[in-house]
Amino acid sequence: MHAxxxxxxxxxxxxxxxxxxxxxxVEATSGRPELTTMGLLGASAGLSAIVDNIxxxxxxxxxxxxxxxxxxxxxxxxVLWWALAFRADLGGNATAVGAAANxxxxxxxxxxGTPISFWQFTKxxxxxxxxxVSRRSFLPPGVRTAGCAP
Numbered sequence: 407m408h409a410x411x412x413x414x415x416x417x418x419x420x421x422x423x424x425x426x427x428x429x430x431x432v433e434a435t436s437g438r439p440e441l442t443t444m445g446l447l448g449a450s451a452g453l454s455a456i457v458d459n460i461x462x463x464x465x466x467x468x469x470x471x472x473x474x475x476x477x478x479x480x481x482x483x484x485v486l487w488w489a490l491a492f493r494a495d496l497g498g499n500a501t502a503v504g505a506a507a508n509x510x511x512x513x514x515x516x517x518x519g520t521p522i523s524f525w526q527f528t529k530x531x532x533x534x535x536x537x538x539v540s541r542r543s544f545l546p547p548g549v550r551t552a553g554c555a556p
Contacts, residue, residue: 411461424465428472437477439485446470446486447493451539454497455504455532462494493539500535502527 418424435442446466454462470490474483498505502512502524508531515522 411458412464415461415465418465419468424468425472428469431469431473432476435473442473443485443489446473446489447539450490451493451497451500451535454494455500455535458503459494459498459505462497463490466490466494496538497535499538500528500531502531504531 415424431442431445435445450462450466453465457465467490470486474486495505498508502508502522508527512522512524512527
């Protein structure tokens with residue numbers, strides 16, 4: 407499963423799609439740290455909900471690197487890397503395919519006679535994801551002070 411996703415990410419890099427997205431992100435945020443962090447939080451959580459978090463991070467890493475290089479992260483560049491790490495991880499809770507662990511649990515539950523459908527998982531997973539992604543109390547201080555979440 408992961409191999410195919412990495413091939414797809416590699417194709418996006420080779421086609422210049424990731425580079426174009428980086429330029430769009432840098433221009434859209436205009437070096438404003440709070441806007442950059444919020445955009446990254448939303449994008450990484452959203453992407454991670456539909457693509458496993460490992461390829462999500464592989465896809466978003468070059469974009470974060472470009473944002474950091476452009477100075478869009480404001481003070482410490484570490485803030486953007488934390489934002490990507492936490493939200494890609496938490497976004498993976500939204501759907502059954504968002505994280506490999508979710509796929510494993512669904513398989514085990516089905517084998518044990520308690521199947522969980524994709525949509526059942528998503529109904530509950532989206533609630534958990536919205537609540538956890540919108541909270542910032544568990545984030546490191548540098549991320550909290552960057553205006554990541556309410």
